[in-house]
Amino acid sequence: MKNRNHVSKIGSSHIFKIIENALTDIPMFSLLQENGCLHAEVSDCEINKNTAAKILQTMHYIRILDERMVAAQRQGRISFYLACTGEEAAIIGSAAALLPQDMIMSQYREQGALAYRGFSTQEFMDQLFSNQRELNKGRQMPIHYGSKALNFMTISSPLGTQIPQASGYAYGQKMAGEPAVTICYFGEGAASEGDFHGGLNMAAVLNCPVIFFCRNNGYAISTPSEEQFAGDGIASRGIGYGVKTIRVDGNDALAVYVATLKAREIALQKQSPVLIEAMTYRLAAHSTSDDPSSYRPKEEESLWKHRDPIVRFSNWMKQKGWLDETAIANFTEHTKEQVLAALKEAENVAISGIDEIIEDVYDTPPWHLKQQLSDLKTHIAKYPKHYPRTSGRL
Amino acid sequence: MKNRNHVSKIGSSHIFKIIENALTDIPMFSLLQENGCLHAEVSDCEINKNTAAKILQTMHYIRILDERMVAAQRQGRISFYLACTGEEAAIIGSAAALLPQDMIMSQYREQGALAYRGFSTQEFMDQLFSNQRELNKGRQMPIHYGSKALNFMTISSPLGTQIPQASGYAYGQKMAGEPAVTICYFGEGAASEGDFHGGLNMAAVLNCPVIFFCRNNGYAISTPSEEQFAGDGIASRGIGYGVKTIRVDGNDALAVYVATLKAREIALQKQSPVLIEAMTYRLAAHSTSDDPSSYRPKEEESLWKHRDPIVRFSNWMKQKGWLDETAIANFTEHTKEQVLAALKEAENVAISGIDEIIEDVYDTPPWHLKQQLSDLKTHIAKYPKHYPRTSGRL
Amino acid sequence: MAAMNMLQAVNHALVLAMEENERVMVLGEDVGHFGGVFRATSNLQQTFGKARCFNTPITEQGIIGFATGLAAQGSTPVAEIQFADYIFPAFDQIINETAKFRYRSGGQFSCGSLTIRTPFGGGIAGGHYHSQSPEAFFAHIPGIKVVIPSNPYQAKGLLLASIRDDNPVLFMEPKRLYRASVGEVPEGDYELELGKAKIIKKGTDITLVAWGAQVEIIEKAAVMAEEQGISCEIIDLVCILPWDAEKVCRSVCNTGRLLINHEAPETAGFAAEITTKVQQECFLNLESPICRVCGLDTPFPFAHEKEYMPDHLKTFEAIIRTVNF
Amino acid sequence: MAAMNMLQAVNHALVLAMEENERVMVLGEDVGHFGGVFRATSNLQQTFGKARCFNTPITEQGIIGFATGLAAQGSTPVAEIQFADYIFPAFDQIINETAKFRYRSGGQFSCGSLTIRTPFGGGIAGGHYHSQSPEAFFAHIPGIKVVIPSNPYQAKGLLLASIRDDNPVLFMEPKRLYRASVGEVPEGDYELELGKAKIIKKGTDITLVAWGAQVEIIEKAAVMAEEQGISCEIIDLVCILPWDAEKVCRSVCNTGRLLINHEAPETAGFAAEITTKVQQECFLNLESPICRVCGLDTPFPFAHEKEYMPDHLKTFEAIIRTVNF
Ligand SMILES: Cc1ncc(C[n+]2csc(CCOP(=O)(O)OP(=O)(O)O)c2C)c(N)n1
Ligand SMILES: Cc1ncc(C[n+]2csc(CCOP(=O)(O)OP(=O)(O)O)c2C)c(N)n1
Ligand SMILES: [Mg+2]
Numbered sequence A, B: 001m002k003n004r005n006h007v008s009k010i011g012s013s014h015i016f017k018i019i020e021n022a023l024t025d026i027p028m029f030s031l032l033q034e035n036g037c038l039h040a041e042v043s044d045c046e047i048n049k050n051t052a053a054k055i056l057q058t059m060h061y062i063r064i065l066d067e068r069m070v071a072a073q074r075q076g077r078i079s080f081y082l083a084c085t086g087e088e089a090a091i092i093g094s095a096a097a098l099l100p101q102d103m104i105m106s107q108y109r110e111q112g113a114l115a116y117r118g119f120s121t122q123e124f125m126d127q128l129f130s131n132q133r134e135l136n137k138g139r140q141m142p143i144h145y146g147s148k149a150l151n152f153m154t155i156s157s158p159l160g161t162q163i164p165q166a167s168g169y170a171y172g173q174k175m176a177g178e179p180a181v182t183i184c185y186f187g188e189g190a191a192s193e194g195d196f197h198g199g200l201n202m203a204a205v206l207n208c209p210v211i212f213f214c215r216n217n218g219y220a221i222s223t224p225s226e227e228q229f230a231g232d233g234i235a236s237r238g239i240g241y242g243v244k245t246i247r248v249d250g251n252d253a254l255a256v257y258v259a260t261l262k263a264r265e266i267a268l269q270k271q272s273p274v275l276i277e278a279m280t281y282r283l284a285a286h287s288t289s290d291d292p293s294s295y296r297p298k299e300e301e302s303l304w305k306h307r308d309p310i311v312r313f314s315n316w317m318k319q320k321g322w323l324d325e326t327a328i329a330n331f332t333e334h335t336k337e338q339v340l341a342a343l344k345e346a347e348n349v350a351i352s353g354i355d356e357i358i359e360d361v362y363d364t365p366p367w368h369l370k371q372q373l374s375d376l377k378t379h380i381a382k383y384p385k386h387y388p389r390t391s392g393r394l
Numbered sequence C, D: 001m002a003a004m005n006m007l008q009a010v011n012h013a014l015v016l017a018m019e020e021n022e023r024v025m026v027l028g029e030d031v032g033h034f035g036g037v038f039r040a041t042s043n044l045q046q047t048f049g050k051a052r053c054f055n056t057p058i059t060e061q062g063i064i065g066f067a068t069g070l071a072a073q074g075s076t077p078v079a080e081i082q083f084a085d086y087i088f089p090a091f092d093q094i095i096n097e098t099a100k101f102r103y104r105s106g107g108q109f110s111c112g113s114l115t116i117r118t119p120f121g122g123g124i125a126g127g128h129y130h131s132q133s134p135e136a137f138f139a140h141i142p143g144i145k146v147v148i149p150s151n152p153y154q155a156k157g158l159l160l161a162s163i164r165d166d167n168p169v170l171f172m173e174p175k176r177l178y179r180a181s182v183g184e185v186p187e188g189d190y191e192l193e194l195g196k197a198k199i200i201k202k203g204t205d206i207t208l209v210a211w212g213a214q215v216e217i218i219e220k221a222a223v224m225a226e227e228q229g230i231s232c233e234i235i236d237l238v239c240i241l242p243w244d245a246e247k248v249c250r251s252v253c254n255t256g257r258l259l260i261n262h263e264a265p266e267t268a269g270f271a272a273e274i275t276t277k278v279q280q281e282c283f284l285n286l287e288s289p290i291c292r293v294c295g296l297d298t299p300f301p302f303a304h305e306k307e308y309m310p311d312h313l314k315t316f317e318a319i320i321r322t323v324n325f
């Protein structure tokens, strides 16, 4: 046992002073101006052409997917969808800075990260239509993606729960000696949950190689961020936890990429957490169940439409001489067709057979679940017309 | 609907920079040197002689009570006790800065605040012996005091739960137009709970006149504060919430008093929360169930014994010419006798009658509780010897 | 009287309560200007101001802690938890704080004025996290009341009674009925007594018990059973804690048979409590085992929702089995 | 074999598990150097290092969230919640995350290697917050297992089985027995199968069921009953979820009578589930109503603890009532 002194590093002052709001100025890191030009102070940046092209392409891909699926929901073809419009740079720019062995734990608006990892259009569609090919077996609502092969943890709806889980996952990676980190995405609203507090504090104390990536998009459903917190955002909380922190312009894919690259390096080398707050705007409705027109003016949205991260990044690519407009046009064209084809295919695939209803609750079904399944099958067999989606395959 | 821009107050920077640990230096406010002399920079201070004398007297009172009751627990007269030795200045200095209409919500180590409010020795003893005179009817373990008359909320054991409650209580005071605040005490360990996060954030957003008073005493049972958090303490979390914050030397009763006075003024005038972190040391064992010798060296304790807040404050009083040593000696003598007498009296008072077992679960007992009580009484009547504490009074 | 749906009925009750008592305050995620994700709190902020109807940050534990303190102070908070699936972060506040507040203080302090509203239940393609029916968890918490309306008339009268009741009440709203259930509701003030079940239909062969949205399921099954010549007595339990054991037992003593239907998983669901009490009180009257028709012991599945639900056909089959025992 | 108490048995199991598999990690409040407030984790940090046995900050929701993630990654965490009374801040993680982890991902991801240990129950003058018996809450959560030993031999064998079981297990330790229960325990490795009840004594007139520390209470009551010529069959349920309905039902079909004893409040406690299943399976064999002897529907009281407890006398009286029905 050693003597310790928990106040040894704390200075003292004999003049009364109160620490007021926003004592710490945490500016956001940005590289691109709104027009896509590099800021004057910036000379060069650490990204190669292929990566940049893949970021841009994935941003286009997600925009198309989102638009198509919002429409599909309106047509009644799927029950629910949730778009990430306006936030593509934050999501895809950060995902691009990771390696495939890094675990992604997301909130629900990070389909761009999944697409960047290589989730196929058909896989998206199978999830959205909850059919039997879906990797999660259609057990959750649309948009709750998950892919073991791509190290993308299956999404769950309760807000903030993935945050302490990410700390634990990263601790496990460290203990296993894996050269990998975990990234954990969440919104500024979710950051109000107690799980945020527990997760960040534990990661800091236990030195977990995890990147906490907060998308501060100004809204949590209808609640504006000033009714969510009174501080200047989420970044300033990092100080309190002793967590290294970065604030970044979330509509600047380049800055997000660079910031996440550094964060990953620090997380891995110092085996310590890093918090990134990306300042962005939820241009989309919260989800297809929401209509933002009752809580924010159209002009506010237009302001941010002019800050479209895809346009900004394209302009920069163009200036770099890296933009292949024909390739993009072809890709867009092709993607639209591909999405439609995959959608049509997915909607015609059956849902899982009824046996699946009790699988995976436990490693093997205990007696009561077996009994319940057998009763259920007898029942369905008696009323096949009433359970048309499963009765054909008992 | 107005246009809003949640990033308008955030600057930007084009040079990558990471916010490192302990960016913000939050020194602790102190007025008295360890020897009790005012620090050179300090000229005068806002305390009158009566208040100072009452603080000192209460500190002595609590020291005596704690010592006696730890001994009583060792003798097997009560089942449990929990002392605040070493933290008297933090607790009593802050309580002295409040008005009687202010609500106190405490953790469990703040008996000094209750004593300052005027809780009688007999009331302490009745609680510790859980007898039928006890204000909470003996329903909880020893030390779970509560007094409606003194605006001291009944203590509950789960850590941190009182924090969001305090925010809500204070909001109610504000809505009712009461010229009062709520003070909420907790340890640096409890500050790890999710309820801390929810409570502080809500208070900040909803402008609640509440003082969050954290006793950072270096330990949570056996867990040293460096395994509790990686930041520099609890004060730095205030910034993240946009809560006005003060760090104070918790062994300096004068500084604590002055800081709490200011905090109260701000909370009330600005209708906003204030966070105070008092740096102190838990000289006592965690409770009578604990033995700190297995997790910290005696020398560490001695270091802090030399920082005894009672000695320090006495010395200052002496220099002020305010110390009446005879009065203190008499008070000590008298208190010891009084504690012993009250103890003896309390231990001879019966516990509540058995009817009380179902009262106060609801405003009036529903059918099932009435049935359970009547069955219980029939049973006790059949085996009176087995339930000697209640069978005599069915 | 006016025809309204359950959301409107809830909203009316809130308006009346806020008009009557300025200490009534409504808080929760998105309940402010927006009026809540289901619009149950529409226009309250506009009418009563931001201080009395306000958005909170997304922290269910914070919301219930805050509301508990607010109630202890003397206000009458009506806190909304956006979905019952999200009430669990507040479980500690509810079980360890709210429910024990008065008891532990010997009656000195109370948060009895608190009401917690939350939409629950399946049937809306909500999957794991927008479908759960957690009433049984709360039934095991002495110190709170648990109330579940099954139509707009009940919703308004029970909500007013819950807000005015001097005990913390968990008011669970079957969201499948929010717009689906429409009925005549008095425009003025009225209360329905808490703790009372309602006999919807008299019958002689079997008693059927359910609550919330499942009441219409047992009604539908009863119609099928009557066609087979089986006379069903139908009881809407309305309150889960305390529950109206007397009325249920009296009915079962007459019919000799009991079936309970709930959406929550079968194991340790509230049907078990009803069964246990009834077999104790009506042992000699029972002509067949008490029967449960419940959700499966799995998370609430999305694609298999239809198969998962304890629907009218499963109920009908169980009635036949029970009567033919 | 060696005589040891339940704490030592738990400690031995942890040592064996950590020796065998370096991915086994122990975490919780004060479990490190100090060895936990009950010393169940004594010397683990000293033996296996700080990385594998570590203190956490005081955040139960954080602990279970962290441990769930750690398990999903491939480690085998054994998380301690200092008292079962403090598990509720983690209730959301357990019900919405841990329990649904495998199901919701179609079996892609699993946190099945997680074990949560927590001391529970009364009889130690712990009042409201160091006495609760929350097993019934967890019995209503599909996806987890709930295990409760009643002696040192079981504690070691069941804990080893729980740690190795590929499902999240809540391992509830009756703290009243920690030092009080001493028995012979094999020094080596062994497992007891999860989900199996144990018949402690055969009998013919009535079946008595309990778990954890209440097993010795029903044994004591049985001795009194035998003196009156009543032959009791005694069953230690051991596992709450999934539970051994087959063994209990078989016993009741023979004896014709059933009494269940638990410390938790009666309403919606786990006795209700047992009752419901048994009356369904043994309807024609039952000679009297199934009887519960439980805690009262109040918070756990401090001064009235003795009166509150479902002790051997209350159990004995209930046996007599049930047999004389
Ligand atoms: C525990 C919990 N409480 C409430 C909800 C309901 N809910 C779903 S999304 C949402 C808003 C989240 O906002 P934010 O975290 O900022 O993410 P964004 O939607 O802006 O991407 C809410 C309240 C939930 N899913 N989980
Ligand atoms: C929710 C909850 N978890 C765990 C405990 C057990 N416990 C009681 S006191 C304590 C340590 C608290 O430390 P701190 O907040 O620093 O207060 P101090 O004892 O130092 O005054 C713990 C872990 C509890 N009472 N409540
Ligand atoms: Mg947001």
Ligand SMILES: [Mg+2]
Binding pocket: B187, B188, B189, B215, B216, B217, B218, B219, B220, B221, B282
């Ligand atoms: Mg402490």
